[in-house]
Amino acid sequence: MHIAKDLVAASATPLVLGILAEEESYGYAILKEISERSGGRLEWTEGLLYPLLHRLERLGYVEANWRTPEGGRRRKYYAITPEGRRELAEQRKQWDAVTEALQDIWNATRSIGPIVAPALEG
Amino acid sequence: MTENENDTELETQIAEWRAYMLRRRAVSDADVDELEDHLRERVTDLTGTGLHPDEAFLIAVKRMGRMDELSREFAREHSDRLWKQLVLTDEDASASAERRRGLLVMVVCAALGALAVKLPALFGFGFDDSAEFYVRNLGLLVLAPLALYFALRRDTGRGTAAALIGLFALGAVAANAYPFDTDSQSIVLTAIHLPIALWLVVGIAYAAGDWRSGQRRMDFIRFTGEWFIYLVLIGLGGGVLTGITVGTFSAIGIDAETFISEWLLPCGGAAAVVVAAWLVEAKQSVIENMAPVLTRVFTPLFAVTLVAVLVAIAVTTNAIDVERDMLILFDLLLVVVLALVLYSISARDPGAPAGVFDWMQLALVVAALLIDVLVLVAILGRITEFGFTPNKSAALGENLVLFVNLAWSAWLYWTVVRRRGRFARLERWQTDYVPVYAAWAWVVVLVFPPLFAFA
Numbered sequence: 030m031h032i033a034k035d036l037v038a039a040s041a042t043p044l045v046l047g048i049l050a051e052e053e054s055y056g057y058a059i060l061k062e063i064s065e066r067s068g069g070r071l072e073w074t075e076g077l078l079y080p081l082l083h084r085l086e087r088l089g090y091v092e093a094n095w096r097t098p099e100g101g102r103r104r105k106y107y108a109i110t111p112e113g114r115r116e117l118a119e120q121r122k123q124w125d126a127v128t129e130a131l132q133d134i135w136n137a138t139r140s141i142g143p144i145v146a147p148a149l150e151g
Numbered sequence: 152m153t154e155n156e157n158d159t160e161l162e163t164q165i166a167e168w169r170a171y172m173l174r175r176r177a178v179s180d181a182d183v184d185e186l187e188d189h190l191r192e193r194v195t196d197l198t199g200t201g202l203h204p205d206e207a208f209l210i211a212v213k214r215m216g217r218m219d220e221l222s223r224e225f226a227r228e229h230s231d232r233l234w235k236q237l238v239l240t241d242e243d244a245s246a247s248a249e250r251r252r253g254l255l256v257m258v259v260c261a262a263l264g265a266l267a268v269k270l271p272a273l274f275g276f277g278f279d280d281s282a283e284f285y286v287r288n289l290g291l292l293v294l295a296p297l298a299l300y301f302a303l304r305r306d307t308g309r310g311t312a313a314a315l316i317g318l319f320a321l322g323a324v325a326a327n328a329y330p331f332d333t334d335s336q337s338i339v340l341t342a343i344h345l346p347i348a349l350w351l352v353v354g355i356a357y358a359a360g361d362w363r364s365g366q367r368r369m370d371f372i373r374f375t376g377e378w379f380i381y382l383v384l385i386g387l388g389g390g391v392l393t394g395i396t397v398g399t400f401s402a403i404g405i406d407a408e409t410f411i412s413e414w415l416l417p418c419g420g421a422a423a424v425v426v427a428a429w430l431v432e433a434k435q436s437v438i439e440n441m442a443p444v445l446t447r448v449f450t451p452l453f454a455v456t457l458v459a460v461l462v463a464i465a466v467t468t469n470a471i472d473v474e475r476d477m478l479i480l481f482d483l484l485l486v487v488v489l490a491l492v493l494y495s496i497s498a499r500d501p502g503a504p505a506g507v508f509d510w511m512q513l514a515l516v517v518a519a520l521l522i523d524v525l526v527l528v529a530i531l532g533r534i535t536e537f538g539f540t541p542n543k544s545a546a547l548g549e550n551l552v553l554f555v556n557l558a559w560s561a562w563l564y565w566t567v568v569r570r571r572g573r574f575a576r577l578e579r580w581q582t583d584y585v586p587v588y589a590a591w592a593w594v595v596v597l598v599f600p601p602l603f604a605f606a
Binding site: 055056057060074075076077079080081083084087095102103104105 | 181182184185186188189191192193214215216220221223224225227228
């Protein structure tokens, strides 16, 4: 399934902040996590993830630091800040509002169910 | 294929990818580190599923998206990087501590440079009344702090430090001990050649004593070009500053000219020498992108100019006028050609196949070679007619030194464009040749004055 670009962009920040709210992580792991959480339907590119992480860092929502595990290569870890948590809570409220409204509408108008195959033969 | 071979192949591929990525202006060093970590993780995951490392690498790079798109996204977030920002951003703690140390060393050495040009005034050597003193010693005063800067930054060993001090002392003795006449040719020659000799001594400090290494020499050549660009940029900014200072002070009825000619210009200039060196290292990525572009723009233009000069000489059959100014001009021209060649060599990927640009380089070198021959003929004519003088001998030597370099470079370029020679040989030739310049500069400084009885 293809998810529209706008939707991917809009959900990017809360997804990253949500993942980092659980525990600090690094780029590749975040990307994998997002892919897993969405059952492979959200496939982010690096061009989306890293600039986003850098923007969140600039805004102060996440903190980054380079660490070198023993015998490994240095890696940039990102951790959520208190400000990031506040932002996440705020975004969550907004998303809840949107999904609630959508849920309501989906329930009311059954005619646009997820699978409506048009009758082609005839 | 053994696992080891796979690994080295992967490392080469990653190194190439890295070099390519680093050319993007919007992507900084640290970003590439981060992306490389990402790439490696993905390669590891993919090889875990049974892929060969090289296949895994291809897929990982492909997944990362086209580099243009990736760097455009980075550019959108880091729009500041697209401008030549000259201020450091801190990326990580240890590096920022290191940078602070570098900054401190730079400030101290720049201050020493500014001090060095003003200190002689305390002992009665002012700019106006002791112009001769400055003609002899300016290179020394300005370059010693730069050598000190590199010695401190590189933590040079005792042997190298001693060699540096010894060579600068030698330069100081050569410049001051010889009893030159104030308006002799030798004093001008020393003023020109001593800075060249000392600049290559700075190169020893730059390479932390490892001056035999071809790689280090190429780094220093690259550094020289970048340093020069920064110095010009600082000079432009300084010009604006000077203009505004003079203008605003004259508006309130104060004459700032003495301050500017006695303090701002000399001290600022001396400090700029060190600051430019610091900027080259601190903001490497900025100029690295600019210098190859400048080379590419000016190589064809200079090639066309040189060919035009040759055509003009052929049509008018006017001989080259070998007055001192003209000789300097032609030497300068050859040096510029050499710089263009060196620069394009230093920025070129040695593995890349020969292209149009290499033909252009060859044309440039051949045109320069022909002009050099004409100049040599003119100088030799003058020498047989009027005998040796310091100026003509120095010019003859310089042109011979450049001639040998250009001739062999032309030959090597020829083998490259014919796809018979490897480009690396050309690079090797240029780095091997550097000591020749040093030797010649020292000969002019040390041997010429007594040889020509300080004329």
